Amino acid sequence: MPLPESPKGCAIDSFLRLLSGPWTTYILWVLRSNGPTRFGELKRQVGGISAKVLTERLRVLETGGVVFRRCEPTTPPQVIYGLTERGKQLKTLLDQMSKLALRWCAEDGQMITEVCRAPFEKKQG
Numbered sequence: 001m002p003l004p005e006s007p008k009g010c011a012i013d014s015f016l017r018l019l020s021g022p023w024t025t026y027i028l029w030v031l032r033s034n035g036p037t038r039f040g041e042l043k044r045q046v047g048g049i050s051a052k053v054l055t056e057r058l059r060v061l062e063t064g065g066v067v068f069r070r071c072e073p074t075t076p077p078q079v080i081y082g083l084t085e086r087g088k089q090l091k092t093l094l095d096q097m098s099k100l101a102l103r104w105c106a107e108d109g110q111m112i113t114e115v116c117r118a119p120f121e122k123k124q125g
Contacts, residue, residue, distance in 0.1 A: 025044050027067075037080065039079045042081060
């Protein structure tokens with residue numbers, strides 16, 4: 001699936017447009033940290049997001065080939081989201097951005113939520 005088209009045809013701009021929507025990096029971080037996740041659990045993990053916005057962001061990521069959607073034929077149906085092979089390529093980038101963000105927050109004296117810190121520290125520990 002191609003990246004969203006950029007007005008200037010710049011591949012980096014298109015890439016950032018795909019990843020820069022509201023909540024997008026948080027959704028990717030949760031999926032990167034937890035693996036395939038049911039919609040309800042994903043909504044709980046991304047605290048504060050509405051079901052509507054989560055659905056919209058997941059659809060954009062699915063269209064971009066970064067996230068897959070799988071429906072389990074159970075009663076009630078279970079919808080599971082996870083990173084595709086393309087999405088898994090973001091792991092190193094997400095880890096690097098997390099490390100930099102944690103450092104900048106510490107330098108600025110900002111509080112860092114456990115949700116953002118824990119998966120990275122788990123990986124290091």
